[in-house]
Amino acid sequence: MHPSSSSLWSRFRKKHPAIIYDAVKPVSIEIQDLTVQYPQNAVISKLSCDFKAPGLWAVAGPNGAGKSTLLKTMLGLQKFASGGIHFHGLCPCDVAYLAQQNQLDRRFPLTVGDTVAMGLFRQVGLFRRYTKEQREKMQIALDEVGLSSFAKVPLQALSGGQFQRVLFARLILQDAPVILLDEPFTGVDGRTLEDLMKLLHQWVKEGRLVVAVLHHIDLVQEYFPHTLLLARHFFKAGLTKDVVTPENMLAAVAASREWEAEVG
Amino acid sequence: MLDFFVAPFVDYIFLRRALMACLALALGCGPVGVLLVLRRMSLMGDALAHALLPGAAIGFLLGGLSLLAMGCGGFIVGFLVALVAGLISRKTILNEDASFAGFYLISLSLGVLIVSMQGSQVDLMHILFGTILAVDTTSLLIVTGITSFTLCVLALIYRPLIIECFDSGFLRVIGGRGTLYHSLFLILVALNLVATFQALGTLMALGMMMLPAVSSRLWARHVWSLFLLSSFFAVISGYLGLLLSYHEEWPSGPSIILVAGIIYGISLILAPFGILKQQQGAL
Numbered sequence: 150m151h152p153s154s155s156s157l158w159s160r161f162r163k164k165h166p167a168i169i170y171d172a173v174k175p176v177s178i179e180i181q182d183l184t185v186q187y188p189q190n191a192v193i194s195k196l197s198c199d200f201k202a203p204g205l206w207a208v209a210g211p212n213g214a215g216k217s218t219l220l221k222t223m224l225g226l227q228k229f230a231s232g233g234i235h236f237h238g239l240c241p242c243d244v245a246y247l248a249q250q251n252q253l254d255r256r257f258p259l260t261v262g263d264t265v266a267m268g269l270f271r272q273v274g275l276f277r278r279y280t281k282e283q284r285e286k287m288q289i290a291l292d293e294v295g296l297s298s299f300a301k302v303p304l305q306a307l308s309g310g311q312f313q314r315v316l317f318a319r320l321i322l323q324d325a326p327v328i329l330l331d332e333p334f335t336g337v338d339g340r341t342l343e344d345l346m347k348l349l350h351q352w353v354k355e356g357r358l359v360v361a362v363l364h365h366i367d368l369v370q371e372y373f374p375h376t377l378l379l380a381r382h383f384f385k386a387g388l389t390k391d392v393v394t395p396e397n398m399l400a401a402v403a404a405s406r407e408w409e410a411e412v413g
Numbered sequence: 414m415l416d417f418f419v420a421p422f423v424d425y426i427f428l429r430r431a432l433m434a435c436l437a438l439a440l441g442c443g444p445v446g447v448l449l450v451l452r453r454m455s456l457m458g459d460a461l462a463h464a465l466l467p468g469a470a471i472g473f474l475l476g477g478l479s480l481l482a483m484g485c486g487g488f489i490v491g492f493l494v495a496l497v498a499g500l501i502s503r504k505t506i507l508n509e510d511a512s513f514a515g516f517y518l519i520s521l522s523l524g525v526l527i528v529s530m531q532g533s534q535v536d537l538m539h540i541l542f543g544t545i546l547a548v549d550t551t552s553l554l555i556v557t558g559i560t561s562f563t564l565c566v567l568a569l570i571y572r573p574l575i576i577e578c579f580d581s582g583f584l585r586v587i588g589g590r591g592t593l594y595h596s597l598f599l600i601l602v603a604l605n606l607v608a609t610f611q612a613l614g615t616l617m618a619l620g621m622m623m624l625p626a627v628s629s630r631l632w633a634r635h636v637w638s639l640f641l642l643s644s645f646f647a648v649i650s651g652y653l654g655l656l657l658s659y660h661e662e663w664p665s666g667p668s669i670i671l672v673a674g675i676i677y678g679i680s681l682i683l684a685p686f687g688i689l690k691q692q693q694g695a696l
Contacts, residue, residue, distance in 0.1 A: 157588040224586055246586045257451065257579050258634050267576050271587055275572055303634045323587070 157242040157271075165225040165241070167233070174238040176202035176326050176358060178223060182232035185215065185222050190408075191382070192218045195232070198377050198386040202238075202326060202358035205349060207373035207389070209363055211405040214380040216362040220246070220329045238326075245325035247316055249332050255304060261315050262300035265290055268322025290321040295344055310341035317345055328352060330361040334368065346372050369393060380404040421659045428655060430548045431665065434556050434612055435651025438621055441560035441605050443644030444567055446626030447636070448598065451578050455623060456513045457495060461599075462606050462619040463517035464494035466524025469540055469615060474531050478539065480552040484607040487615075491603045494520060524615070543614035543666040545655075552611055559608040563601050570594050575636060613666040621647055624673035631684035646676050 158170070178200040185193040192215040200206055208216045221227040223234060224246055234241075265287055266279065273279060279287070291297055294314040304312065313333065320328060334342050349359050349372075363369050369376055369389060376389040378397055383404035385392045422428050449458050468490025469483040476482025498516045502509040528537045539547075548556075567574070574594045576584045584591045602622075609618040625646035626639075633639045654669030661668075681687050 160588065226582075226585065242588050244586070246582075248580075248582045252582065253580055254451075254453075258630075258636050258639055259575070259579060260635070263575075264579070267580070267583065270572065270576060270584075270589065273572075275569065305634070319583075 158240045161225060161240070161242040167229065168225055168236065168241050169233060170236040170239075170241055172238060176238040176356075178327065178358070179235040179237065180223075180232070181235070183219075183222065183229055183234065184231045185218055185227060186230040191230075193222070193229075193379070194382045196379070196384050197232075198384070200327075200358055200360055203353045203356045204358050204375055205353045205373055206358075206360045206375045206377060207363045207369040208360060208377045208379055209366055209369050209393070210379040210401055213409075214401070214405055216379055217249070217331050219379065220331055220360070220362060223329065243325055244327045244329060245320050245323040247320060247328075247330045247333055250309070250313060250316070250335060255307070255312055257304055259304050260300065261291070261296060261302050261304065261307070261318075262287065264304060264315050265300075265318045265322060268319040268324075286322060287318075290318040293321055293348065294318045308338075309336045310338045313337050313345065314341060317348060321348075325357070327358045328360070330359070332362055332364060335364070342368075366393060366398070381408045417660070418656065421656065427546050427548070428659060430550075430553055431545045431612075431655055432652065434545060434548045434553055435655065435669070436648055437553075437557045437560045438605075438609050438612060439625070439644050439647030439651055441563040442609060442622045443625055443629075443642075443647050444640040445563060445598075445601055445605050446622030446647075447629065447639045447643045448574070448578065449602065449622060450626045450630055451636075451639075452598075456510050457498070458602060458606075458619050458622060460498055460513035460517045460520075461491045461495050461603055462610075462615060463524075464491040464520040465603075465606055465610055465618065466540065466615040467520050467527060468524075469610065470524045470527035473528060473536065473540065478536065478544075480555055480611045483540070484555065484610070487610060488603050488607045490520075491606060492600065495599050495603065539614070541614045541616050542664065543610065543612050543617065545612035545665045545669075548611065556608045556611075559604050563605060566597060566601060570597055574598060613670065617666055617670050620670040620673060621650070624670065624677050625650065628673075628677045628680040628684075631680040631686045646673065650676060 180196060180198045180200075183193055183196045184191055196219070208219060210216055218227055222229050224244060225241060268290070269279065269283055269287075272283070288297070288300070291300060294317050296311065296314050296318065299311070304315070307315065333345065337345070349361070352359050361373070363373075370393055373389055375387065376392040377386040378384060378392050378401055380401035381404055383401055385397050422432055449455060465487035468486035468488065470486070471490070472483035472486030494516050498512050499509075501507060502512040505512075524540075525537065528540055573584060573589050576589065577591050577594050581591050605622065606618045609621050613621060625643045628646050629639045629642035633642050650669050650673035654672045655665060657663055657672065658665040658668040682689055684690070
């Protein structure tokens with residue numbers, strides 16, 4: 150565990166006592182019979198899935214099927230009613246997360262460098278200066294996302310794709326063993342998509358677990374070896390070629406329609 | 414020339430005190446206002462400023478026209494209202510703006526009522542619109558104290574506070590104490606409004622924060638330069654406002670805010686992110 154993690158873990162445990170953690174490697178996140186309840190209805194019910202590192206998982210399904218809710222529940226941002234989330238080999242506080250892009254103000258007066266540096270916040274804390282080594286790491290992260298000379302550029306000058314590259318550079322600096330992404334490719338141009346996908350594959354090669362919520366099923370089939378297909382009470386998890394089949398897709402759509410009809 | 418720009422402050426001690434107060438207020442309100450704008454919390458600031466009134470009125474009832482009594486009352490009630498209004502928008506279907514608007518109307522009416530019960534029309538005018546020319550040494554000490562405290566706290570929590578402004582979800586996931594920084598910041602807003610309120614009154618206290626801040630947003634593109642520019646605009650507004658009010662015999666509070674308003678108007682037209690330049694960019 151990272152030296153700063155033990156205090157973070159004790160704080161995390163106090164807030165989210167239902168999430169279980171043991172230090173036994175290999176890294177994986179095991180979800181058993183998970184049910185997440187909103188006031189009126191269940192968003193996710195009886196979901197079981199085992200995310201093992203290294204791995205590249207897509208979470209796919211119709212709109213409102215509980216995909217984003219699943220990520221938030223794994224992060225402890227959303228309470229669950231029953232079932233369990235069990236982290237093996239990594240602290241639940243060591244998970245990196247990229248929220249949907251539209252939640253950020255792209256005209257915020259920060260430079261690309263400032264934004265990427267946030268990925269080091271745990272190491273530098275409130276005051277410490279960035280060491281030479283950390284500065285080099287920032288530059289490497291910028292190189293990796295193809296924004297080598299952008300450190301001083303203000304965020305508001307960036308295109309949607311470039312902005313997303315900046316957030317990926319921040320993820321690189323966080324250096325987390327597990328990375329959760331919520332719709333990371335929305336509003337991103339084709340070339341950026343290619344580059345960011347290469348990055349995801351590199352992360353998996355480095356032994357990390359990457360779980361991405363995706364909307365486009367063709368992206369899932371093209372790039373992601375594993376898929377969790379999710380639609381409320383319906384779910385299928387496994388190899389993409391076994392999961393993303395016409396029958397399963399129809400079943401997922403039917404399940405979410407059925408739910409919509411119930412809610413009215 | 415010198416007579417016009419400098420002599421009033423050399424001749425009259427109350428003008429010198431007022432100028433000092435403006436300077437101190439500008440240093441604190443500049444950065445706090447910028448952060449309010451960046452966090453899209455202008456409305457929250459509005460609710461807070463109005464909520465100062467009943468608190469200040471209660472302080473006035475107990476301790477008369479003293480900044481300490483009214484300031485303490487204002488701070489406590491203002492902070493309570495900010496907390497409750499935030500809570501209501503989280504726990505009910507009301508949006509933040511609706512819940513805040515409700516609160517500041519209630520606060521305003523309650524405050525005016527309390528002051529009229531005990532004091533005179535003049536007292537009411539003083540509390541609503543401020544009495545910067547009546548700043549004494551005690552209030553000057555309070556104002557400069559609040560400014561120093563504000564700048565120290567901001568320096569202390571600058572990094573996580575900016576992260577929280579930009580991407581609060583990120584700070585939460587990496588285990589930062591977002592709520593702590595948010596609450597500290599709210600305390601700073603309430604404190605600075607209390608400091609401003611003797612000079613400009615409860616109705617215009619927010620003006621010293623918001624107008625320079627939104628003006629600077631049109632010129633600068635870094636958080637630190639926004640801070641500096643916003644404080645600079647606030648200093649200029651304070652100085653020119655006092656000068657105008659002296660020469661033209663205008664009320665001082667409104668003069669200061671009007672100068673800030675003129676700076677805003679000029680910025681809207683001429684600044685790099687103002688109307689003219691953006692139009693050019695669009696063509």
